Amino acid sequence: xxxxxxxxxxxxxxxxxxxxxxxxxxxxxxxxxxxxxxxxxxxxxxxxxxxxxxxxxxxxxxxxxxxxxxxxxxxxxxxxxxxxxxxxxxxxxxxxxxxxxxxxxxxxxxxxxxxxxxxxxxxxxxxxxxxxxxxxxxxxxxxxxxxxxxxxxxxxxxxxxxxxxxxxxxx
Numbered sequence: 001x002x003x004x005x006x007x008x009x010x011x012x013x014x015x016x017x018x019x020x021x022x023x024x025x026x027x028x029x030x031x032x033x034x035x036x037x038x039x040x041x042x043x044x045x046x047x048x049x050x051x052x053x054x055x056x057x058x059x060x061x062x063x064x065x066x067x068x069x070x071x072x073x074x075x076x077x078x079x080x081x082x083x084x085x086x087x088x089x090x091x092x093x094x095x096x097x098x099x100x101x102x103x104x105x106x107x108x109x110x111x112x113x114x115x116x117x118x119x120x121x122x123x124x125x126x127x128x129x130x131x132x133x134x135x136x137x138x139x140x141x142x143x144x145x146x147x148x149x150x151x152x153x154x155x156x157x158x159x160x161x162x163x164x165x166x167x168x169x170x171x
Contacts, residue, residue: 001048001073007040041071048073 011033018029045068052066052075062080066073114122126136 003041003044007037010040
């Protein structure tokens with residue numbers, strides 16, 4: 001969505017209104033238009049964001065997300081999940097994606113605490129796979145949640161060398 005035409009319209013309306021005050025007022029309006037352009041853009045983005053939030057509330061569990069690429073906003077719509085037909089049994093489990101797609105839809109943020117040693121190991125594993133820590137965690141979490149046996153190549157290599165491997169949760 002290109003905001004430039006909307007911002008230009010506001011600047012033009014400001015200049016037209018200033019014409020009523022004479023040439024000095026018009027010159028002042030023209031000098032103010034450039035510094036006010038970013039304020040106009042921000043006001044438009046705030047309005048778009050509020051609209052996306054309102055639509056998301058009405059669309060729940062679907063969502064509308066406002067994304068900013070450069071200076072231009074765009075919308076990402078995630079429709080609510082369709083109800084499966086009654087005669088269908090459980091759908092077959094799907095394999096997790098090889099890497100997380102940031103444009104999949106709405107995202108959530110989660111904070112958790114982990115030891116410095118574990119954080120370092122996660123960073124190293126992500127580096128070995130050529131991924132960011134976030135992408136590596138999303139891929140690993142997705143695989144674990146779906147019950148998939150995905151493992152990083154480094155883990156497969158260690159297992160192939162005969163190293164002991166333990167999995168599970170500890171309290």
